[in-house]
Amino acid sequence: MTLKDPICAIATPLGKGAIGVVRLSGEGALEVASRVWRGKDPRKLKGGRFTLGEVVDPETGEVLDQALLLVFRAPRSYTGEDACEFHTHGSMAVLRRVLEALVKAGARLAGPGEFTFRAYMNGKLDLAQAEAVLALVEAEGDLARRQALRSLEGSFSRKIAALEDRLLSLLAHIQALLDYPEEGVEPLEARRVIGEVLEEVEALLAQARSSRLAQRGARLALIGAPNAGKSSLLNALLGYERALVSPIPGTTRDYLEAPLELFGIPLVAVDTAGIRDTLDPLERAGVERALRIAEEADLVLYVADRSAPRPSLPPLPPRTLKAATKADLPPLWEDAEFIPVSSVTGEGLGQLKEAIREAFLGRGEGEYLLSERQIEALHQARERLLEAKNLPEDLMGLALEEALKALASLRGRKEVSEEVVARVFQNFCVGK
Ligand SMILES: Nc1nc2c(ncn2[C@@H]2O[C@H](COP(=O)(O)OP(=O)(O)OP(=O)(O)O)[C@@H](O)[C@H]2O)c(=O)[nH]1
Ligand SMILES: [Mg+2]
Structure with a gap:
């Protein structure tokens, strides 16, 4: 699968709606759009602007609907690529033809979550934020919405990044201690740092219950x-x-x-x-x-x-x-x-x-909406931290590295296997 080719999908629910949205993103997206658009040339439009015109079949020239076209220019788009949205009337009859027209014009039908996957690959979102997008799309109640939004806005990711940072400098210290024992590196308060990180990880794990409640209901x-x-x-x-x-x-x-x-x-x-x-x-x-x-x-x-x-x-x-x-x-x-x-x-x-x-x-709602994957990674981190805490300083390195890896996987950094990433995106619907 090439990662930059233009992809298209219906982004709104299939049914009847006043408005339906068809998305298009990728290298050459505006080129593709220009082949199905009668109105101002999308290639000449500024990013973030709407224009009114008509969607046409690129082969027959048949007018398919009146629509608004919204153009985004890389990197200032959801995916980080050139992209646009056709806001048409919301019937399946219209949406299907518009989608067909885009395929005839050279776009490919997007797979589930492919837009968000590109956003992730292009550094627009980290993995935790991508999961928050999914959770927002699927939010059944206001609690899930509130929690997922906080993750999407990045406050969960920042918290994790700060924890990673602390473990990383701890590891650096321990390494220095091993390399230059004669330098008399200050005796490190490794156990205290680990204890503090552990406390934060456990506070996050305590939110698992409220996350499950928000997502599954009761x-x-x-x-x-x-x-x-x-x-x-x-x-x-x-x-x-x-x-x-x-x-x-x-x-x-x-x-x-x-x-x-x-x-x-x-x-x-x-x-x-x-x-x-x-x-x-x-x-x-x-x-x-x-x-x-x-x-x-x-x-x-x-x-x-x-x-x-x-x-x-x-x-x-x-x-x-x-x-x-x-x-x-x-x-x-x-x-x-x-x-x-x-x-x-x-x-x-x-x-x-x-x-x-x-x-x-209980006393309060959890701050973030944790996915099962995130809960699992936090458990891993917790176990490795507990292990490290009980080892002498010169031996804690390995466990700390494992803990760091588990935390980093939350944001999708460091050796997150492709399989894990694929698992996250396979839960998405087409069009997101
Ligand atoms: N004054 C008053 N009457 C009530 C109140 N709640 C229920 N009732 C009356 O109590 C009767 C039974 O109410 P239901 O809600 O049908 O009771 P239920 O427990 O569902 O009964 P079953 O379905 O038979 O098991 C009805 O005549 C209601 O109007 C209340 O808070 N105040
Ligand atoms: Mg009754």
Whole structure:
């Protein structure tokens, strides 16, 4: 695969949209563009400017759409190459023909992630930033967006670079110590430096949980006795009437799922059948499902009606929050473990949401969105640092080098194998 030939792809989702974008990048991209463009000559346009014109079939001259053309000139583009974007109408009919026209004009269809791969190869982004691009494209909730953006902006990479730097000068010191012992190099505080780097690596690793949560989301199951107010509470949390509510116990039979984003965490809230002994085979099947869903959920919200006699607790998994519903009615019981809420007045909902946030994120959300690859590399670095820390100074070199290599692989520097890079980019969609 040549790395500079002009490549093209549809960059917007396939479907109907007001606008669709077709991207083109590579050596000779503006030449290719000029063959499908009727309007101002793209080769003569300044970078960063839009121009209005028509996209044409280069073989027949047929006009395919009216469009805006945005030109970028190397190295001031996403890929670092000459590039342009055709902003056309967003139907597949238009986009497909525009793409075809570009291929006829000499461009090649881009592979998944090829634009970002070029950006990486041309030094526009490091590997961690490229992964952040992928994470932003795939962000399911605001937490993932916030975290990925911080990585894309380079603050994660800078932090890693600083750690690499410290290890590198430590290695240089140790080398000097080996080479010129008689020079009496100052006794190095190697262990202190390693300890500090280790601390930072561990602080990053502590964000793995929140990264996974932000990317994969979590399941929140509402369980409790019939009529406890589970479905009402689900609706109150969602802010719309999703589940059927009635004063008849046993209203919810099958379980019901609804997406619920809380504090940027993409949750799936699951409403379940009220748990009770029953002879009705359908209801009993529902109860069995409810218990299984509770078991499999990332967090259980146990719901009990405070205006009715206190029910006996079903078996609850360790990750359970408790809510006492119908707080607007006179209470028949109190329990400090239960957060009082009312789906009618909204009382206590804020507190409940806060408790859910706390259960998932603890004291704070992670700063960065770590990919599995990054978590793995950080683990490697941690292990090697721990190893180095327990060796005499003149023997720590090798372990330190390994730790440095692991850290450097985060940004894609130093001997990151092609395989690793390929693995990062294979997750991309075409057009990014
Ligand atoms: N006053 C008051 N009534 C409530 C509240 N929440 C629920 N209810 C009422 O309690 C009854 C049962 O509510 P549901 O939400 O259907 O209860 P559920 O736990 O889903 O019941 P099942 O699906 O039968 O297991 C309905 O009549 C609701 O209007 C509340 O916060 N305050
Ligand atoms: Mg219900």
